[in-house]
Amino acid sequence: MTPTNLLAARPEVGRGRDTTLVRFIRALSARGILFGKVESALLPALHAATSPGAGGGRLYGPSGFRHLSGPPAEQKLYPRLLSTGDARRIWKISEELTGVGFPDA
Template structure:
């Protein structure tokens, strides 16, 4: 909602390239209500910790894109 297209990309760029990035973590803006600002690691929202929902989203994503995620 705030910032620019360029600043909106920063959390994803940080998650993909930072040596301090942690798998399973959430990177997002650290500004007011997490709507803008420099990227930082944030606690996962409770909905993101729901394994049943995660499996459902994964299956839908694979179906819609035709691309399978690697199995763990």
């Protein structure tokens, strides 16, 4: 496995259908209550992709209460993000799903 410069900003879980809790959170978010609005929620990803100070192997997310709102800041990496085994599996699945493969270095 070769090193890569992967910049990520707090991926979230997707579902086919929203739960009651998710709908409640979306309603609060739309009003900027407790959670950020869409415009502020995209800032960690934008920071990771465009900031000269952003670096590979780092995670960016909101810096406010429980990381639910606030300006982007570097976050502590979750242990699973550091697993090379998980990285290999995700890479393999990504290649299978997209039909795009990359030669081994």
